[in-house]
Amino acid sequence: LEPALRTHEGVWLGWSGGESETASKATIDEDSLPVRASFEFRPGWREHYYSGFCNRALWPLFHGFPGRVRYTDEDWLAYVAANNEFARHAFDLVSSDGTVWMHDYHLLLAGQSLRGRGFSGPIGLFLHIPFPHADLFDTLPWADELLTAMLDFDMIGFHTEQWAENFRACVRARGREKSMPEISVLPIGVDPLTFVVAPGTVDRDIVGLRAALGERKLILGVDRLDYSKGIPERLLAFERLLERSPEWLSKVSFVQVSVPSREEVPEYAELRRKVETLVGNINGRFGEADWVPVRYLYRSYDHRVLTQLYRLANVGLVTPLRDGLNLVAKEFVVSQDAADPGVLVLSRFAGAAAELKDAVLTNPFHPDGLACDIERALRMEPDERRRRHGLLSAALANKTPQRWAAAFLDRLGTTRVAC
Structure with a gap:
């Protein structure tokens, strides 16, 4: 404004x-x-x-x-x-x-x-x-x-x-x-010019994450910690992915950035405990000495670091149970490298789904279905990723x-x- x-x-x-x-x-x-x-x-x-x-x-x-x-x-x-x-x-x-x-x-x-x-x-x-x-x-x-x-x-x-x-x-x-x-x-909309990463720009947080990932694929979620954002539901879906498709064990990592929000409201404190318990259960069940399935970051990051995170991710997981719009979905799209873009998996109950029809639209209330859509995004061929990204970028053009x-x-x- x-x-x-x-x-x-x-x-x-x-x-x-x-x-x-x-x-x-x-x-x-x-x-x-x-x-x-x-x-x-x-x-x-x-x-x-x-x-x-x-x-x-x-x-x-x-x-x-x-x-x-x-x-x-x-x-x-x-x-x-x-x-x-x-x-x-x-x-x-x-x-x-x-x-x-x-x-x-x-x-x-x-x-x-x-x-x-x-x-x-x-x-x-x-x-x-x-x-x-x-x-x-x-x-x-x-x-x-x-x-x-x-x-x-x-x-x-x-x-x-x-x-x-x-x-x-x-x-x-x-x-x-x-x-x-x-x-x-x-x-x-979002201004694409504010999500441009200058050549050679790599923040310390990103260096550490790249080193930890190695050759693994990255699934990324970025949200305020709010029950409307569907964070427990996407964690359950990621767990179902690892259960249903064990070939992904040690081959993919899920980074969830949860920005603290309304901590004085009891429901939000309870949500934080629920999310942290789910993360602990998944990591305890599937983790290895050299692989942590879920990296949960309860903090905010500045715009520059978020842009690099978006660009690094193979899959952007934006799965609110209900959302007026959701700018993270749009930020993820405009941050991508057009030659090798990540895939946006977007809840059909986010307002942004009305514009971003070429994302992988999903139902976050259905853990098995969401797990299938995540795997579909992980396996998507480069030509299909570029095609979808081009259409998503066109849908956001000039909407600053x-x-x-x-x-x-x-x-x-x-x-x-x-x-």
Whole structure:
């Protein structure tokens, strides 16, 4: 978003990370590019707004995990209050007819709150996660309040037509079609130029991994540690591969990079324990003195190292159980050597599958099927790998984040003029 903010002389508004008992004006950092404004949360908002309603109600609900949802009145009231506070600061920062672009499930009420303050400019929302089916959305006790608030946005963007249609269905079910905001399906892309590896560039982490791999093939997974990403499911599928096809023993290694996430939420701590137990079981069962089947890295890597990891991998394993888009899939594609590319194995339940139809599309809920698809990718002939990579690269051509942001803002401005 930085290029768009600079072009439009915009301000990025967010939480400072601190807390305060009293309301205050946002702090503006004029020296940052783009200009950033931040404010402090009230005590309890981190727990009940962010960790609570956002990540223990909306996140699992919108990703299709109703069994993980937790609804409490206290969390809902914190969500309402925090959205009002975001709207208050946005109103103070922009002119009455300026443009406000809000992002994601954390701010679904903020457009309505901003309108209630008399703001007359365009207000857009981009939802980066899935929008659920109507029957699932209706399990939310405050479904009507949330949907009514979302109708005050002039435009809402989604990554796929499926998420957009789920939203439309919820609106139609309430007989509110006449209030429908403009809907835009605009999947965000990646900039290939930022995934170019300079000749001779090899980071220390990559040197060590290459030495450990030797002639073995590499399967790579890179994810935030989140239950929606399907990490336990892909570990079980890798285990099934080794069981079903023992010829791969000592011939392939699986590197799973899991970036720490929401560690204060109990479900995420439990997921970490589950993943680490599975890794230990697989390594204990199949490992040899000179071969560790799964290398599990609970940490983040910078962009440069990730690019080299993507390029080194024979198979990119991107198998979320549900995902709004998944940029890792796109990053993997643009990082490849076109003459000798790796193979993308992609969950059909990732939003990116709508664009990346020439990946090996798989069902992560079926361990045997996923194991077969992994083996298919490992055995794929060079001509087939190059053919698929060419088609995937073409599907991503000219879809940079800069163009995505410009397209959204252009449509948003036109929508408000039409109103």
